[in-house]
Structures are given as C-alpha cells and as structure tokens.
Amino acid sequence: MSFGKKAATALLLVFLLAAALGAAGCSKPEPAQPAAGQGQAPEGQAPAAQDALARVKAAGKLVAGLDDAFPPFGFRNEKNELVGFDIDLGNELAQRLGVKMEWQPTEWSGVIPSLKSKKFDVIWSGMSITEERKKEINFSIPYVAGAQIIITKSDNKSINGRADLAGKVVGTQLGSTGEEAAKRELKNVKELKTFDAFTEAINDLNIGRLDAVVIDDVTANYYLKTQPGAFRIVDDVLSYEPTGIGIRKEDTTLLDAINKELKAMIADGTYAKISERWFGTDMSKHLPQ
Incomplete structure (x- = not known):
C-alpha cells in the first residue's frame, strides 16, 4: 500500500471514530423509573393526599387547632397548663405516629377556615360531626357520642x-x-x-x-x-x-392513620383509661358499633 493510501485510510478511521464518540455523547440516558409505590400517587388519589401523613412525619409534629377554654376536652388549669381529655388522647395518638403534638389555640368561630388555610393539620377540640361541616372538611370516626x-x-x-x-x-x-x-x-x-x-x-x-x-x-x-x-x-x-377530629378533604392518608390509631386505642384499653380520668367512665361504650 502506498503512503497516500495509508494516510487516507488513517484519516477515514479517525473520522469514523469521532463520529461514533459524538453519537454516544449526544444520546440521552433513560430516566430512572420509581419503585412500585414510591413517588407515584395511587390511581385516583391526588399527590397532596398522598403527602399528608408524610408531611406530618417529616415535620416531626402534628399541629392541632383547638378551643383552649372548653373543659373537659381542652382547657387551662390553675398553672395555665393545657389539660383535658382531648389533650391526653391527642398526645398519645401523636406518639403512636412517631411525632410530637403541637396544640394551637384558635377562635372557635373561625376554626374551619383556619384549618382550610393550613394554619394547623387537624381540629381536635370536641368538635361535633354535622352534615353542614362535612361539606367543608372530613371527620375521623366518632370518638365521643x-x-x-x-x-x-x-x-x-x-x-x-x-x-x-x-x-x-x-x-x-x-x-x-x-x-x-x-x-x-x-x-x-x-x-x-x-x-x-x-x-x-x-x-x-x-x-x-x-x-x-x-x-x-x-x-x-x-x-x-x-x-x-x-x-x-x-x-x-x-x-x-357524635364528636370527631376535623381534617382537610385532601389529607386522606392522615385521616386513615388517625382512624387506625383511634381504633387501636379503643381496642387496647388506652382510650378507657384516659376517658375514666376525665369522665369517670369509659365513653367508648356509648359509641356507635
């Protein structure tokens, strides 16, 4: 092979190699697919609903709006400490969720708008479940009749x-x-x-x-x-x-978790102990079965 032919062959090889490298560099990697159940809302469920419980756990606290002058559910004792049936029940439920309970006193007349504007996660204050209120928010299972x-x-x-x-x-x-x-x-x-x-x-x-x-x-x-x-x-x-815990409509995972823990506290006797402390009787006996 002559020198001219050798040079032409070498140049052709260099050109082909550069073209191959360029094509590889321009290709886009396939996006990573999330694992099943990770990063995707279940069918028919809004992302906000999926994130409700995760959001509370990430914050490390469940914030509850309440009327702090409503004995025996929640009120101030002689030391200005917040005490009551809801306080004990809420603190226990938050602990079971692995978070702390944060109580936020609020004007009762504006408690639902405050919940919907996300000033707190739930309303936990001996709130009666009514059809009118259910148009605006969801409720937990009744925990007092x-x-x-x-x-x-x-x-x-x-x-x-x-x-x-x-x-x-x-x-x-x-x-x-x-x-x-x-x-x-x-x-x-x-x-x-x-x-x-x-x-x-x-x-x-x-x-x-x-x-x-x-x-x-x-x-x-x-x-x-x-x-x-x-x-x-x-x-x-x-x-x-009946009385329940008020929760935003979209916060379905938080609602499910609260209902699960309320049922567990009733089943294992924790509810009865707290109820007897404040009412002198087990109020769960009067709940609808």
Whole structure:
C-alpha cells in the first residue's frame, strides 16, 4: 500500500471514530423509573393526599387547632397548663405516629377556615360531626357520642323543657353546634346570647345574667362534677351529635392513620383509661358499633 493510501485510510478511521464518540455523547440516558409505590400517587388519589401523613412525619409534629377554654376536652388549669381529655388522647395518638403534638389555640368561630388555610393539620377540640361541616372538611370516626342539651341553675324549678324557655335569655358558644341547635329548636326565647367560650356563658348563668345555657352533654356533666349543686340538666335533648377530629378533604392518608390509631386505642384499653380520668367512665361504650 502506498503512503497516500495509508494516510487516507488513517484519516477515514479517525473520522469514523469521532463520529461514533459524538453519537454516544449526544444520546440521552433513560430516566430512572420509581419503585412500585414510591413517588407515584395511587390511581385516583391526588399527590397532596398522598403527602399528608408524610408531611406530618417529616415535620416531626402534628399541629392541632383547638378551643383552649372548653373543659373537659381542652382547657387551662390553675398553672395555665393545657389539660383535658382531648389533650391526653391527642398526645398519645401523636406518639403512636412517631411525632410530637403541637396544640394551637384558635377562635372557635373561625376554626374551619383556619384549618382550610393550613394554619394547623387537624381540629381536635370536641368538635361535633354535622352534615353542614362535612361539606367543608372530613371527620375521623366518632370518638365521643354527644348531644346538645339545656342546663340551668339547680334552684331554678321553672325550666323543665324547651317550651319553658319562651321569653328567657339563653346563652351558648358562638360558632358551636349549640348555637345551631338553639337557633333551630328555641324559637320563642327573649334573647340568644353568644359567647367566645362556654366558660363565659357558664359564668353568666351562675351570676344570673342567663336563664339557661345550651351546651353539649359531656361539657355539661363536667361542670356538674366540678361545681356540685350549682347546675342541673334539663330533661330535653335538642340534638344528638357524635364528636370527631376535623381534617382537610385532601389529607386522606392522615385521616386513615388517625382512624387506625383511634381504633387501636379503643381496642387496647388506652382510650378507657384516659376517658375514666376525665369522665369517670369509659365513653367508648356509648359509641356507635
């Protein structure tokens, strides 16, 4: 082979090698596929819903909005410490989820908008489950079976049912289902006064500014226990309302986890111990089966 032919052959080989290398450098690697169940929302489930429980665990805390003047569910003791049935139950559930519980007091009248604007993860404050509220948020399984009732002072013998409240001044909490029940069932009262907290309504009843208070039966029994002889329950139930934990509609994985732990606490007796501490009885016996 002549020198010219050798040179031409070498140049051709160099050209072919460069072309091959260029093609390899321009090829795009195949994207890595996520493992099954990782990084993909299950069919029909929004990414936000998938992330709810993971978000709470990543933050290391479950933030709950509550009314901190609502005994025995959540209130301040003489040392200004937050105590109550919901507090003990919530702290236990958070521990089982592997996170800490953070309680965030809020105005009850705006508690649902605050949840929806993500100021906290859940509403945990003896919240009655109603059809109207279910249009805006989801609820856990009921963890207390409740009712809206009427209480008056123990020495008031003239009020024995809703009909006896005609022309009377009645109090309840603003934004509560007690307010809804009073507006729906008590048409002839002289005035329905609303308060930011039930403690204020009870105080006004005690000093004679109110004739009666519409309140849930659990809270009413707490006041009867802590202030013996001061009040009595009128034998007239205005409405039956189970109590649940409020959760945003999209946070389905968090809802599932909370329901699982509530059921576990009822099954293993933890709920009963906490309930007996605050109510003197196991409230789970009254829950729908």
